[in-house]
Amino acid sequence: MIHIRELEIPSSVGASGWDDFVAAMSIHYGNEALTYGTDELAYTAVEALPGFLDQDNQPTRLFVAHDGSRMVGAARYELEPGNDPKTAWLMVDVLPGARRSGVGSALSTKLQGVAATDGIRKAIVYAVSGYGAGERLPAPTGFGSVPRDNPEVTFLLGKGYRLEQVVRGSRLALPVDVSSQLSDAIASAGADFALHSWVDRTPAKWRVEMAALRQLMSTEEPGGGLDEPEDVWTVDRLVEDEKLQSASPRTELVAAIEHVPTNRLAGFTSLSVPLEIDRTIAQRDTLVRREHRGHRLGMLLKLANLAEVQRRMPGHPAVITFNAEENRHMLDVNEAVGFVPIGYEGAWRRDLPT
Numbered sequence: 001m002i003h004i005r006e007l008e009i010p011s012s013v014g015a016s017g018w019d020d021f022v023a024a025m026s027i028h029y030g031n032e033a034l035t036y037g038t039d040e041l042a043y044t045a046v047e048a049l050p051g052f053l054d055q056d057n058q059p060t061r062l063f064v065a066h067d068g069s070r071m072v073g074a075a076r077y078e079l080e081p082g083n084d085p086k087t088a089w090l091m092v093d094v095l096p097g098a099r100r101s102g103v104g105s106a107l108s109t110k111l112q113g114v115a116a117t118d119g120i121r122k123a124i125v126y127a128v129s130g131y132g133a134g135e136r137l138p139a140p141t142g143f144g145s146v147p148r149d150n151p152e153v154t155f156l157l158g159k160g161y162r163l164e165q166v167v168r169g170s171r172l173a174l175p176v177d178v179s180s181q182l183s184d185a186i187a188s189a190g191a192d193f194a195l196h197s198w199v200d201r202t203p204a205k206w207r208v209e210m211a212a213l214r215q216l217m218s219t220e221e222p223g224g225g226l227d228e229p230e231d232v233w234t235v236d237r238l239v240e241d242e243k244l245q246s247a248s249p250r251t252e253l254v255a256a257i258e259h260v261p262t263n264r265l266a267g268f269t270s271l272s273v274p275l276e277i278d279r280t281i282a283q284r285d286t287l288v289r290r291e292h293r294g295h296r297l298g299m300l301l302k303l304a305n306l307a308e309v310q311r312r313m314p315g316h317p318a319v320i321t322f323n324a325e326e327n328r329h330m331l332d333v334n335e336a337v338g339f340v341p342i343g344y345e346g347a348w349r350r351d352l353p354t
């Protein structure tokens with residue numbers, strides 16, 4: 001008999017609800033590791049927790065499924081109410097040994113019920129698709145496809161989702177010598193652009209600019225037919241987010257480019273670096289403002305941050321990044337640096353009845 005309940009999100013590491021939170025995270029990251037064939041992407045529960053704590057800007061709820069006393073599945077429900085309270089991001093994970101017995105469907109039904117209560121109109125799911133033989137389901141973007149008979153594909157199609165986009169995961173083995181590419185990119189950017197670098201907290205003079213860039217990031221990435229809403233970022237939210245994230249043992253290494261004549265930021269990129277030297281670094285957002293594109297600033301940002309991370313925190317085995325399969329500009333940059341594909345995710349959408 002499957003029993004679904006909502007988890008209490010622990011207010012800090014070890015606080016009430018902590019053991020269940022750890023178990024739920026291990027189901028999610030365990031599944032991801034199985035499908036990608038590597039645990040390099042996994043966050044520990046301590047690292048994941050800050051992402052659940054900004055309940056004003058990103059309210060997130062967790063539900064789990066029990067079969068008797070055993071936790072067999074976990075589901076995440078996330079909103080970004082800033083500009084669009086009508087979209088929810090969902091994820092369902094079931095332990096491999098407990099699949100095909102209705103646990104995923106029970107969790108999905110629970111999430112749909114919560115969404116209906118919240119008046120949600122659109123649900124979005126990002127699901128990793130491992131290798132699968134046979135027929136392919138192409139993304140309507142024209143770039144990428146997923147195996148039609150994979151469990152997550154059959155499951156999502158059965159729940160009324162449609163595939164909108166394919167996202168590529170890529171890995172760059174470290175160390176990598178980027179010095180000559182970096183010198184070329186600095187020369188080609190010219191004297192109008194100056195590089196800056198910082199760790200964890202945005203310097204006060206760049207907070208307004210960084211909040212604007214974080215907001216732009218939510219709409220500037222190619223989103224296929226997902227039509228993801230703009231996420232509102234203010235300086236207060238940026239400061240609060242960085243305060244919450246400072247509880248994580250990971251370090252955020254940011255590279256930004258100033259457009260010197262206007263004293264504004266033309267773009268930024270960031271890497272999330274685990275404390276343990278043998279763990280892989282996660283590439284996070286990269287953005288160049290539209291008016292500054294075409295100067296190879298995306299390449300300059302990536303190269304500068306790769307050089308910086310190897311100087312400040314040498315020894316990590318690799319960097320992993322995710323890009324929309326149709327995002328040729330970003331893929332060109334990553335491929336030129338040496339990133340190679342390691343797997344693919346489907347981005348799925350379901351429109352809910354009013």
Ligand SMILES: CC(C)(COP(=O)(O)OP(=O)(O)OC[C@H]1O[C@@H](n2cnc3c(N)ncnc32)[C@H](O)[C@@H]1OP(=O)(O)O)[C@@H](O)C(=O)NCCC(=O)NCCS
Nearest residue numbers: 091092093094099100101102103104105127151152154155
């Ligand atoms: C996708 C996932 C959540 C399904 O969980 P589950 O508990 O096995 O799902 P259910 O038992 O409720 O299956 C519901 C339907 O999905 C489809 N399905 C699920 N697994 C399938 C498989 N291996 N092959 C074919 N169809 C499958 C079937 O139509 C199934 O109905 P049926 O058993 O009556 O034929 C699970 O495989 C999983 O955790 N995968 C990794 C995480 C993930 O990709 N999540 C994405 C969805 S949000």
